[in-house]
Amino acid sequence: MRGFVATDNGAVAQLDDEERTVVARIVADVGLLLGGEPFGMTAPVDREQPRDDEDALFAALARITESVEDPDDPAVLALLPHASDDDRELAQEFRRLTEEDLRLHKTDRLRRMWEDLSQDGPDWLVPFDECLATASALTDIRLVLASRLGLDSDDDGELLRSELATAIEADDEPASRSEAERIWLGMLYESLGWLQQSLLDTLMEDDDDEL
Amino acid sequence: MSTQEELERDRAVVTLVDDVWVTIVWNDPVNLMSYVTYVFRTYFGFTKEVAAARMMEVHRDGRSVVSSGPREKMEVDVQAMHSYGLHATLQRSDA
Numbered sequence: 001m002r003g004f005v006a007t008d009n010g011a012v013a014q015l016d017d018e019e020r021t022v023v024a025r026i027v028a029d030v031g032l033l034l035g036g037e038p039f040g041m042t043a044p045v046d047r048e049q050p051r052d053d054e055d056a057l058f059a060a061l062a063r064i065t066e067s068v069e070d071p072d073d074p075a076v077l078a079l080l081p082h083a084s085d086d087d088r089e090l091a092q093e094f095r096r097l098t099e100e101d102l103r104l105h106k107t108d109r110l111r112r113m114w115e116d117l118s119q120d121g122p123d124w125l126v127p128f129d130e131c132l133a134t135a136s137a138l139t140d141i142r143l144v145l146a147s148r149l150g151l152d153s154d155d156d157g158e159l160l161r162s163e164l165a166t167a168i169e170a171d172d173e174p175a176s177r178s179e180a181e182r183i184w185l186g187m188l189y190e191s192l193g194w195l196q197q198s199l200l201d202t203l204m205e206d207d208d209d210e211l
Numbered sequence: 212m213s214t215q216e217e218l219e220r221d222r223a224v225v226t227l228v229d230d231v232w233v234t235i236v237w238n239d240p241v242n243l244m245s246y247v248t249y250v251f252r253t254y255f256g257f258t259k260e261v262a263a264a265r266m267m268e269v270h271r272d273g274r275s276v277v278s279s280g281p282r283e284k285m286e287v288d289v290q291a292m293h294s295y296g297l298h299a300t301l302q303r304s305d306a
Contacts, residue, residue: 078239078241078298079296080293081293081298081299081300082300083286083289083293083299083300083301084300084301084302085300087302090301094286094289094290094301097286098286098290098293101290102290102293102294105294106294132249132253135246135249136294136295136296139241139242139246139295139296140296142241143239143241143296146239146240146241151240151241152240153240154238154240154270155240156240157240157241193243196243196246197243197245200243200245200246200249201245203249204245204249
């Protein structure tokens, strides 16, 4: 994986085939979580029979979308938060007025990102006028992963980072399947954060006081 | 213009000023500092310095008031923040 750099046509990152498949998959899954139509021809993961070759990998991702249709799912709430934490009436009214638009906006943005990722070749090109939307889509994906990883505070984020560092250093097989999944989702979360940072760096390269 | 009319006009102005709402952005462990700063600059048109200061408030104090005005305007701001993936709420400024 190579982070984003600015080119004449837009910001370009490089992902190998496996990385690209994984990122496109999570993009599509978050789209499903928002209640969107499946992207492209990819069928949703069959949770009963994960594909053999990428079994563990996609089993972990399948759990991302297992609570589709549940409005109380914390991951969905992270994408569509309450507009008030203590005024229930205000929060409900706001949701009634804005939720559908927000869902569509976020799903469209993810679909565009999925299409950019589905181009042939190792380059992931994001045209300049799509960079902020892609950065925002990356935030949405990371919000979902963070929710699944139980990251509620800045300290939790630090803890995850040291957990991952220990796992890499130990180089052992994880003790359990759930631990393996956690490490794997954690790595994906961190990688997407790193990609998002590199994308922002290209956006801010010539960022003086005029945006 | 009668005195009565003037009084009523004054009352209307007082009501308007009283009913000020604010948009608050809350800290989360996910969003990158550079992203939050960039969103504040892009959406609110803050200078680099102001955007960075508001972002640091969110990071350090857990929240920052990023805009104020009539409720309808704050609803637009909160929706925009949610679309960027930031957790924002609105409330009366004196609440």
